[in-house]
Amino acid sequence: MSDRVLVVVRAGALTTVQDLGRPGYAHLGVPHSGALDPPAAALVNRLVGNPPDAAVLETTLSGCALRPRSTVTVAVGGAPGPVSVGGRPAAWGAPVVVPAGELLEVGAATAGVRGYVAVSGGIAVEPVLGSRATDLLSGLGPAPLTDGTVLPLGTPAGPPARVDGAPQPRPPAELVLRVTLGPRDDWFTAGAVRDLTTRAYRVSPASNRIGLRTEGPALERARPGELPSEGMVLGAVQVPPDGRPVVFLADHPTTGGYPVIAVVRAADLPAAAQAPPGTPVRFVPVRRR
Amino acid sequence: MRALPVGDDALLVEVSSGEEAQALHAVLLRRRAEGTLTVREIVPAARTVLLDGLADPDRWAAELTTSRIPKAPSRARELIELPVRYDGPDLAVVAGHWGVTEREAARIHAGTEFTVAFCGFAPGFGYLTGLPDRYAVPRRATPRTAVPAGAVALAGPYTGVYPRSSPGGWQLIGTTDAVLWDHTRTPAALLAPGARVRFVPLGDA
Numbered sequence: 312m313s314d315r316v317l318v319v320v321r322a323g324a325l326t327t328v329q330d331l332g333r334p335g336y337a338h339l340g341v342p343h344s345g346a347l348d349p350p351a352a353a354l355v356n357r358l359v360g361n362p363p364d365a366a367v368l369e370t371t372l373s374g375c376a377l378r379p380r381s382t383v384t385v386a387v388g389g390a391p392g393p394v395s396v397g398g399r400p401a402a403w404g405a406p407v408v409v410p411a412g413e414l415l416e417v418g419a420a421t422a423g424v425r426g427y428v429a430v431s432g433g434i435a436v437e438p439v440l441g442s443r444a445t446d447l448l449s450g451l452g453p454a455p456l457t458d459g460t461v462l463p464l465g466t467p468a469g470p471p472a473r474v475d476g477a478p479q480p481r482p483p484a485e486l487v488l489r490v491t492l493g494p495r496d497d498w499f500t501a502g503a504v505r506d507l508t509t510r511a512y513r514v515s516p517a518s519n520r521i522g523l524r525t526e527g528p529a530l531e532r533a534r535p536g537e538l539p540s541e542g543m544v545l546g547a548v549q550v551p552p553d554g555r556p557v558v559f560l561a562d563h564p565t566t567g568g569y570p571v572i573a574v575v576r577a578a579d580l581p582a583a584a585q586a587p588p589g590t591p592v593r594f595v596p597v598r599r600r
Numbered sequence: 601m602r603a604l605p606v607g608d609d610a611l612l613v614e615v616s617s618g619e620e621a622q623a624l625h626a627v628l629l630r631r632r633a634e635g636t637l638t639v640r641e642i643v644p645a646a647r648t649v650l651l652d653g654l655a656d657p658d659r660w661a662a663e664l665t666t667s668r669i670p671k672a673p674s675r676a677r678e679l680i681e682l683p684v685r686y687d688g689p690d691l692a693v694v695a696g697h698w699g700v701t702e703r704e705a706a707r708i709h710a711g712t713e714f715t716v717a718f719c720g721f722a723p724g725f726g727y728l729t730g731l732p733d734r735y736a737v738p739r740r741a742t743p744r745t746a747v748p749a750g751a752v753a754l755a756g757p758y759t760g761v762y763p764r765s766s767p768g769g770w771q772l773i774g775t776t777d778a779v780l781w782d783h784t785r786t787p788a789a790l791l792a793p794g795a796r797v798r799f800v801p802l803g804d805a
Contacts, residue, residue: 337641337652339789340719439783449723450764451783494604494612540720540727542643542650544610566645566720574607600608 314380317430319460320414321376326456327445327520328434329427330366336440337565343545344446345561347520347584348425351389354477355429358386358406360469365433366443368456370426372587374417375456377428382411383464384431384471388479390423390585404479406471423482423585435465447520448562482585486514488558488575489597490548495538495570499550503530507548507556507572508596515555516588521564522549522557523583525592529554530572537568546575548594556594558583601669603661610652613664618646618717618729622673625649625793644718644793646727673715677794682761684710684752684799688772690740694754697737706801708735709773714759714797719789724763724781726791733757743769750776752799761791774799 319326329352332345346352346369356365368375374392377385384406387394394401397413409415420426436443436453445452456462496504512527530550543549547559549569558575560583573594575583586592601624604612615621625644628651631637637660640653654660686706695705714730736757744767747753751762753770760770763781776799780790791797 334640334653336723337643337650338719338793339723340721340725341723440788451723491605491607494606539646539648540718541612541645541648542641542652544606544650544652546607564720565643566718571606574610576608599605 314411315432315464315466316380317383317434317462317464318378318380319375319456319458319462320378322456322458322460323370323375324373325371326375327369327447328366328436328453328462329369329444330442331364332444332561333440333442333446333451337542340449340565341440341451342446342448342562342565344442344444344452346427347561348389348427348581350581351425351479352427352429354479355386355388355427356433358388358404358472358474358477359384359429359431360467360471361429361431361433362468365429365465365468366436367430368428368434370417370428372424373419374426375428376417377415378412379409379415379430379464380411383409385409385415386429387417387426389425389427390420390482391479392420392426393418404477405474424587425584430464431467431471432465435463446562448564480582483582483590486582486586486590486592488579488583488592488594490573490575490594491597491599492573493571496572498532498534498538498570499572500531500533503532504572506530507594512556512592512594514586514588514590514592518588520560520562522559523586524557525555527555527592530556532570538570540566540568543567543571544574546577546580547571548573548575560584601665603665605657605661606650606652609654609657610650611654611657611661613649613651614647615669616647619672620669621645621647621649622715622717622794623670626673627669645720646718673794677796679796679798680790681798681800682776682778683802684774684776685802686710686774688752688774690771691773694737694771694773698735705773709759710799710801716791716793716795716797717758718793719791721760722763722766723783724789724791725760726793726795728759728791728797729757731757731759737771739769740771743767747772748775750778750780752776
């Protein structure tokens, strides 16, 4: 079984191991972590016959190149881009066989930000608190991949999906984020709440796995200072002192003292993970379900 | 008590003191252990407890705001003793704020029984309460780029111990060899919310 490994030939800008994350430890200060675009990660797992909790690779804009030491089935999804095996073009968003020793090249994203690479058997690094996810805030899980990293692979659970390809949503030209106001909208002026929900924002290049930062009108506070630290949720729209809203993504801190003006619907966060810097952002208020 | 909706499936329950938050947290943990509360995360903090991943937040908002929560948590939790050397580079600054000698500052700190009010900042970093309000100290004007693991530190009303080396702005008063966080250990975090803590000086401090 010692050839059930994957050699990282080109790690790319930021490639991490991700799975469903480590829920249930927020009270100890442990972020949820996990894939930023969970539907894309789930789809590539399904395409190679992995269970939903198998670990995949999450790439950032520039793809990666991998060489398995034994023959594996892979699927590449999320942000679309060119895929090749041994120099020959291969399918994106479909199961692809990579023979032992051949090079799988996942090229730069032609749209979107985060690509996902599932390998039959899953990435089998040692789990930490039940998850193999790399958490960039707290440093739990494996370090981001570097050239030459050798990753162990698990035993394939089942055959690859019998499909040629699967439809995946295109990365958005405009990011529309539905928000429910609160819990701390009363810390802002009425004008700030109006600005958030009517003015145009853009995705900031300072965005990362912790948060989607935005550029746009600064939101004016009705009261100064910080809150006593309080628990933070995925999708919280936190407003730091510069007034530019930050949407918390998977590696967000579990507690914080900057007020949360609104919370983004969970269903809209995968699109947020795929919006490159400069993408227009609109926050649309909705009622709680 | 107020229950503020947070998105579609979470509730931020706000109370008027840290003691009440700790008591509410204990009640909610008991409800979860009994099987009457199904929730993904229960996150206590300074004046709040967050319930994240609730099937029916409106029902819980109604129930919690009409139920009676004790004013203070029970004292029955385990006591964790942390060996400490009061050798931190900011001990003199803290003693100055308190208007006492360094030796006296160490004695006051070691004579206090703390409670882990909540965790945050880093895995296993507990915010410990117990010092009287008059001993609150400001953060350092310039945070350190690297605070070593095991540093015992003060900021505002809280004492904390850095689980691993990280940047930090707290006032460093001492050092412990206790391992605050070890993900290969069960439990990984030495200090969980609700635990009682004493700092036990090594040597003659």
